[in-house]
Amino acid sequence: MNKTVFFAFTGNMMCFQHILLNALDLDSKGKEAAIVIEGEAVTLMQKLEESNNKHYFEAKKRALIDCICKACSAQLGVLEYNQELDIPLKGNMSGHPAMESYIEQGFQVITL
Template sequence: MKKVVFFAFQGEEMCFLHLLFNAIDMHKKGIDTKIVIEGKSTALVKTMTEKNNPLFKQVIELNLIDSVCEACSKQMGVYDFIKENTNLTFNGDLLGHPPMEPYINSDYEIITL
């Protein structure tokens, strides 16, 4: 089975929405799909939650979000919001950030946006 993990870094909402479109599409087509929310995109968790964005709700319902960067969410000022308002998991295994190495060792193709 093909395996893909998206690492979202950019804080641009349109870029993030396109990542969500593609993750949902790949999942529906049978590809093992995960999303890691990193960098400035951690702030979009708050934005998408407050807007009740249907695409964001769908990736949560499909359990596609593997983790959110602990360090970046703190840097972007959204750590407490995410912790208190979502069930998303933080990862800070690599100096506060989610490492790519475990995905590579599990044969995931990494796509960064």
């Protein structure tokens, strides 16, 4: 399997850090990796943007963060902030990014 997408759901920074590390590792080994930020994880964006988190900024630079959930951003009050980031907001499944879209493209889906 050469394509992996990580769906980040929890608002736990430690869990998200491991998603970043794994996506960067796969990418550095020539595998395709993507990160979808869903659920409570959408609330981490401001903390990450204001941090010195080298893994976040490297993943952003490599365009590994595919999108942020539009519906969750709205529901959790961070839509305006997340709209200003250089990361697409997606919501093709009742306002949420659909896993099916990634499966159709041959991605293995991992949720955390």
